[in-house]
Amino acid sequence: MTDKKFDVCEKRAEEIIAQYPDKHSAVMPLLYLVQEQSGCITEEGILWVSGKIDMAPVHVREVATFYTMYYKKPVGRFHFQVCRTLSCALRGARDVTGYLKERFGLEPGEVSLNGLWSYEEVECLGSCGTAPMCQVNDTFFENLTVEKLGRIVDRIEAKKPNLKLSVLRDEMGDGLQGNPKSEVI
């Protein structure tokens, strides 16, 4: 049950599986590979993972649906996740969500027609000391104000930076980079 689409992941997959005493433990990192390739968790991806680690497809599917970070349908190229939990809510998370809703003209979970934008509200991202905050793809943007968020969206629109895990680097410039520098005192 292999698929050409995942040929490029084969080597990486073998390395991952070899790390664990039991190959079933590799299900989560392999699902991340699927998501990296396909943008979300696809049925063919589930079958590929299932074949790699000898796990019944139903169990792979069960894992994929249990964890919120595996997307069951495509998200925008820039997916905004706004923290809505207490510490962020106390400092204005609702304005962050409100701004994105207005600016994108979308409901949470919808993707814009050009495929660029989507957003949703999520639970505490462990960035409560720099609230309110939101995550765009794999990058945190903290201490937000509506004005700052506006500049961030402008910049993303203009530069289309790569905000994925593999390249967490200062791509945004001008003090807007999202890489978390937790405020330590």
Place this chain on the structure above:
Amino acid sequence: MSKKILLKNVHNQGQATFDGYVNSGGLLGLKKALKKDPKEVIEEVKNSGLRGRGGAGFPTGVKWGFVPRDTGKPVYLICNADESEPGTFKDRVIMERDPFLMIEGMIIAAYALGSSLSFIYVRGEYSYPYIKTLEAIKEAYSKGMLGKNILGSNFSHEMVLHRGAGAYICGEETGLINSLEGKKGQPRIKPPFPAVKGLYGCPTCVNNVETLAVLPFIFSEGWEAYAALGTEKSKGTKLISASGHINKPGVYEIELGYPLKEFLEVECGGVWKGRKLKAVIPGGSSVPVLRADEIEKVNLDYESLRDAGTMLGSGGFIVLDETADMVEVARNLAHFYAHESCGQCTPCREGGHWVEKVFTRISKGRGVPGDMELVDSMCSQIAGHTICPFGDALVTPAQSLMKKFPEEFKDRILNGSKSTNPLNYELGH
């Protein structure tokens, strides 16, 4: 403020590199520990008085003593870096800025436990901490700090970094273990405890990042130096994640026993916007709330907070000013727990949503007399009736907010008034 153990070097340039780490005094503790007998290492951790920093505060050395070494099965060490308790963001600082401190602590723990393979389970959203830790592990291997014959000793150890994928419950140790085995992160019934039957059915020890990161100090400076800090029963220092309505949110290291009020006024810079304090949630969202009039004589340590009717928990210190709408606070947290229930136990899976629904209708001005009693009765059917303590974590803020601020809930039910200060978008617009 007080002696720094964990945050001492976080501002150093290059601290997250091997050389930077060694230059700041790193590896001294590990070198000393590797010269001792593992039993002695466990004894010294017991003597230091170190207690688990993941929330429960269980003595670390005692916990290690429960892990059998003679079963013929491998022993696993797991570093719990799932950090998902709302209001907590301290482990992240160590992973981002001083990851070798955590790695060194893990090797000391692994040596004491006789473990040759350990895992770090980091929450999926922590991309940057993940990258920094991954880089550090790679460098540790290349410098002989991990792998075969660590620092020239007889001890060998491998370390694997595992990324979660967004589930609060994977912070609970048996949920974490199931997740690491490739299953849904649903907690297991205890006993058997992980110490006896954990990962892959083998003896397993799960410790929090902060707990492990203390170990290098205990062995470089001696357990006596650690035990000299803090109070009689709460030894050492603790990272406090301060957030909410304060002037200077952030991660602070305090000596246990530090007065809460002083912490709020001096370190946190007081309540923001010149407003008055209304309440503090001192240990993460799952612990009981303290009203402003209750904080006077309270200190930040396990015993003092317990005597005040709350807990130190994970050290997530959330401050609420006079404008906070406590019905909304209750609703916001109820939503969190309803969303994060793993779905295994009916009381928690169903009850969480009901509690949220009732708080939502009170907040929208549609509460009916008897709603507070209704929530209380639901809570009593959830707490203690679930496999893991998540059920208790769910009911604690709900019940304590109603108990400490009953008039706010009553008024809203009687007046049928909507919240004037909604916390979240869906109620605010």
